Amino acid sequence: MGPTLPRRGLLAAALAALAAPAMAESASLGGEGGAARLVLPGAAGQAWRLTADSRPARLILSLPRHDWEGPRGLPGAGPVRAANWDPRARRLMIDLSGPVAMPDISKEGGALVLSIRPGPAAAFARMAGPNRPIAQGQAAPRPVVVLDPGHGGKDPGTIGATGTYEKRIVLAAAQEMKRRLEAGGRCRVLLTRSRDVFVPLAGRVEFARRNRAVLFVSIHADSAPGARGASVYTLSETASDALSAALARRENAADAAGGLNLPPVPADVQRILLSLVRQETRQGSTRLASMAVSALRPRVPLLPNTHRQAAFAVLKSPDVPSMLVEIGFLSDRRDEAQLNRPEHRAVVATALAGAVEDYLERPGLGVASVG
Numbered sequence: 001m002g003p004t005l006p007r008r009g010l011l012a013a014a015l016a017a018l019a020a021p022a023m024a025e026s027a028s029l030g031g032e033g034g035a036a037r038l039v040l041p042g043a044a045g046q047a048w049r050l051t052a053d054s055r056p057a058r059l060i061l062s063l064p065r066h067d068w069e070g071p072r073g074l075p076g077a078g079p080v081r082a083a084n085w086d087p088r089a090r091r092l093m094i095d096l097s098g099p100v101a102m103p104d105i106s107k108e109g110g111a112l113v114l115s116i117r118p119g120p121a122a123a124f125a126r127m128a129g130p131n132r133p134i135a136q137g138q139a140a141p142r143p144v145v146v147l148d149p150g151h152g153g154k155d156p157g158t159i160g161a162t163g164t165y166e167k168r169i170v171l172a173a174a175q176e177m178k179r180r181l182e183a184g185g186r187c188r189v190l191l192t193r194s195r196d197v198f199v200p201l202a203g204r205v206e207f208a209r210r211n212r213a214v215l216f217v218s219i220h221a222d223s224a225p226g227a228r229g230a231s232v233y234t235l236s237e238t239a240s241d242a243l244s245a246a247l248a249r250r251e252n253a254a255d256a257a258g259g260l261n262l263p264p265v266p267a268d269v270q271r272i273l274l275s276l277v278r279q280e281t282r283q284g285s286t287r288l289a290s291m292a293v294s295a296l297r298p299r300v301p302l303l304p305n306t307h308r309q310a311a312f313a314v315l316k317s318p319d320v321p322s323m324l325v326e327i328g329f330l331s332d333r334r335d336e337a338q339l340n341r342p343e344h345r346a347v348v349a350t351a352l353a354g355a356v357e358d359y360l361e362r363p364g365l366g367v368a369s370v371g
Contacts, residue, residue, distance in 0.1 A: 026070030027085075029077055035117040036078035038094070041069060043112035045140030050103070050114075054128035059094040059103070059116070065139065066090065079118045099124030105135055112137075145187045145356055146208040148218040148314060149174040153198030158223040160330035164340055167196065170219045173327055173345045177219075180353035186360050187214075201313040208320050215288060215356060216322040218314045221339055223331035229301040230348065232292045233324040234285040235316060236309035284321030284359075291355040292323060299351050300344070301328075301335075325352060 028039045040063075049062040074083040081095040094116070101119030105112070127134050149171040151157030157166030171193070178189045190211055192204045199207075208216040293306045303326070315322045327348050328335035338344040 027068065027074060028070070029074040029080060029083055031077040032115065034078055035115050036076070036080040038074075038080075038083065038114040038116065039108075040066070040092075040112045040114075042066065042110050044107040044110050047137065047139040048112065049133050049136040050105070051131065051133055052124065052128040054099075054125055057096040057098060057100075057124070059096065059100070061092040061094065061114070062090065063092065064090050078116065080116055102127065102134060105137075142186065142188045143214040143360060144190060144211050145181060145215045145217070145360075146190050146192060146211060146213040146320075147174045147177055148192040148204050148208075148216065150218060150220040151198075152193050152196055155198050158221065158330045160336040161333050162336060164330055164336050166221045166330055169221050169330070169339050169345075170327070171196070172342070173221075173339075173349055174219050176342075176345055176349035177217075177353050180349050181356060184353065184357055186357050204314050205317045205320075208322075209317055213320050215284075215359065216314075216317060216320045217288075217352065217356065218312070218322070218324040220324060220326050221328050221330050221335070222326055224329050225331055227303055227329045228332040228335055229303040230296050230306070230328055231303035231326045232289045232296075232307050233312060233315070233326070234289050234307070234309055235282065235322065236311065281317070281319055281321055285315070285323055288321055288355065288359050289323045291358050292325060292352055295351040295355040295358075296348070299347050300338075 026041065030037050040061075043063055043066050046063060046065050048066075051060045051062075052058070053060065068085050068087065072085040072087070076082045076095075076097075079097050079100050081097050083092055083094045085092050096116075099119055099121040101117050101123065103117075104115040106115075107113065149167070151167040151170070153167075155167065157170070159165055174191055175194070178191060181187055181189045190207075190213070192207050193199050204218070205216070289307045293302070296302060296306070312324050315324055327345075328339050330336045330339065
């Protein structure tokens with residue numbers, strides 16, 4: 001599957017899930033009357049380019065960023081003899097039994113669909129030409145990931161034993177993570193703060209929702225006597241342990257407001273939608289946290305029981321999967337020394353960026369754009 005498509009929120013996904021027909025999971029080519037129907041899941045939100053060639057008669061569909069799913073060769077149907085995927089050139093060669101009309105091209109969910117019918121030879125000859133596109137589509141906007149460096153401005157966060165300010169360390173880590181993600185090109189990255197300013201907790205959550213983020217990652221380096229190592233937190237009204245509860249109390253100077261703007265549907269449907277959205281958000285948060293722990297484990301010291309849960313205010317968005325990462329504890333001199341080293345912060349940022357990219361790329365974890 002290709003990259004996760006940007007979306008208006010998990011509410012839109014819930015609506016789509018209720019209304020949309022199931023789509024094929026891999027590329028398919030079948031007959032439809034006298035036509036051939038080619039379905040390419042995951043290609044609708046990507047750049048594509050269609051050209052024609054008359055010697056031999058064929059259509060060439062270029063998909064430069066598509067991750068092909070299914071067999072490389074598809075048997076023919078209608079006027080199509082066969083279709084073969086070229087993984088090096090990243091294009092689909094559609095061999096024809098004769099001239100065809102301009103294909104009808106549509107999008108169904110995340111799939112790009114071509115309907116190919118026989119057509120006049122003269123019209124096909126006019127379409128054919130080297131490197132002359134007869135149709136093309138642009139890539140959908142990249143999904144937005146919001147990184148949230150904790151504290152800032154009048155709120156320094158934890159001050160380490162040697163005077164390290166948490167607000168400075170986490171901003172540096174977030175900026176490094178932003179650079180890593182942007183270099184990968186799979187998403188747009190926004191920071192809740194890019195300098196030393198105070199941002200209320202509710203404002204951080206609202207910033208992510210206003211920018212239609214697909215993920216929210218809050219970065220901290222708190223104080224917890226006796227604790228050392230990175231750890232990851234997701235939302236639960238009941239904390240998984242005393243340390244998580246204490247950290248949440250420390251961070252929650254304000255709570256996150258913000259309900260969903262539900263569509264004008266009956267109240268019982270609204271309740272179903274809200275339940276679906278919250279359930280999917282928490283499942284997404286858990287998947288992201290699991291990927292983050294797996295990415296961090298071989299590279300940096302970890303707190304035992306690394307994935308924990310607590311009622312952090314910044315994790316309370318109802319429709320944006322979220323996690324809070326303690327990249328270490330400034331109350332521990334060893335963590336403080338490591339976090340002051342740019343090389344160590346780069347290792348942490350690379351691991352977390354890899355987890356985010358895995359989340360965006362893995363089949364079944366994304367949400368298609370709706371409307």
